[in-house]
Amino acid sequence: MIEILADANATIEMTAEQLKQQTDLLKAPFKPIQAGLGCLGAAIGVGIVGMKGAEAVGRNPDAATQILVQSIIGMALAEAVAFYALFL
Numbered sequence: 478m479i480e481i482l483a484d485a486n487a488t489i490e491m492t493a494e495q496l497k498q499q500t501d502l503l504k505a506p507f508k509p510i511q512a513g514l515g516c517l518g519a520a521i522g523v524g525i526v527g528m529k530g531a532e533a534v535g536r537n538p539d540a541a542t543q544i545l546v547q548s549i550i551g552m553a554l555a556e557a558v559a560f561y562a563l564f565l
Contacts, residue, residue: 511562512562512563514562515558515559515561515562515563516559516562516563518558518559518562519555519556519557519558519559519562520559522551522552522555522558523552523555523556526548526551526552526555527548527552529548530544530545530547530548530551
């Protein structure tokens, strides 16, 4: 009885390993698409932040320093999306 359970357990572990390998094979073709879309989204986000920052400085030049700080923080957060897309 113990031998039967041991064989069944070995079969389950091997099946789980094979399932993981098959899942990795299915995910592989989509990694470049994920990275490309993530970087594209980050580039669009940085462009919008820069555009709106320049627009805000044009409307209120006295607040240029505060706007610059907020723009840099916004660009950094948008660029973080690219790193998540590339490395996850």
